[in-house]
Amino acid sequence: MTETLLSVRDLKVSYQVGKGSIDAVDGASFDVPRGSIVGLVGESGCGKTTVARALTRVIADNASITGGQILFDGQDIAALPEREMNALRWRDIAFIPQSAMNSLDPVYTVEYQLNEVLRRRGGLGRRQARARCEELFEMVGIEAGRLGDYPHQFSGGMRQRVAIALALALNPKLVIADEPVTALDVIVQRQILDQLRDLQSMLGISVILVTHDISVVAYVCDRTVVMYAGRIAEAGPMDAVLMEPSHPYTMGLRNAFPDLKGAASGVLTPIEGAPPNLAFPPPGCRFAPRCPFAVETCTTQQPALGMAAPDHRVSCHRADEAAKLRQEAARTETWLADV
């Protein structure tokens, strides 16, 4: 069995807003096996970025981790003193924030920015750092001659490659990439994802890929964690979750996105409505107000994250009926009725 690198257990993250608080992540549990790409997927606002940032403990000033464990290599980093956590960042866990433009400083050359990580954090000397910069650029397919360029001199796709090089600088075990291909055209998306996959398997690292786009997960991930309104809806091997989803939200997401591989994917059916306001989440299953299959229990009782199969978890009161619901979910009318 594959060894687990990261194990998130019942993670809770809240934002303080005025006198109240928003439970943006409300009991998330999932695993990241060594040497795998795990897609963290869900609509905007469902808590993906909050989870990703909590894993590096670079969270907003008004955010706090209010519960749970983040076991990285067996150590609970949710409880680690900031000094030790800081030593772990870049070296063990690297984070690529949502826009590569944000992660790169426009006023410095990319070599300067790579050097900041390599020399300041990695302790490399000038010569070693230069050699590593060249190696990193080669790894991400950019000529070393462009190391002295500024971020604006690169195209969007190339900036994303630079951000990947930066993340890989100190040989981390885990790279967390937040929406790494959003805003790029489909051809460039594929190139970046292919490269991420090649580097992941060459270096044997693990990657958490945060995305709202389930076709990105289908294209490149080994496993999928589907989030909805701060909770895990479904998690497991990519094929099991996307080919035979057990949660109606995953069934709906699958209908709502085109296929990145370019195959004919038929009619796209959006999930009507929007995720709930997390300041006032509905009782019971948070997806119930939009779910075409919701029954009374769904509106009153929160479903537990149970087993759909030994390695496949799902949080749905009707998970036992998944095969039947999948057939109904494949029909566009199912998603137009009831909501």
Ligand SMILES: Nc1ncnc2c1ncn2[C@@H]1O[C@H](COP(=O)(O)OP(=O)(O)OP(=O)(O)O)[C@@H](O)[C@H]1O
């Ligand atoms: N600094 C903040 N203060 C208050 N609420 C916040 C803050 N940051 C995020 N939130 C709220 O937390 C919830 C989760 O947001 P988060 O950004 O993690 O979701 P997401 O799935 O990553 O969405 P997106 O892809 O749009 O970033 C949302 O309801 C959002 O409004």
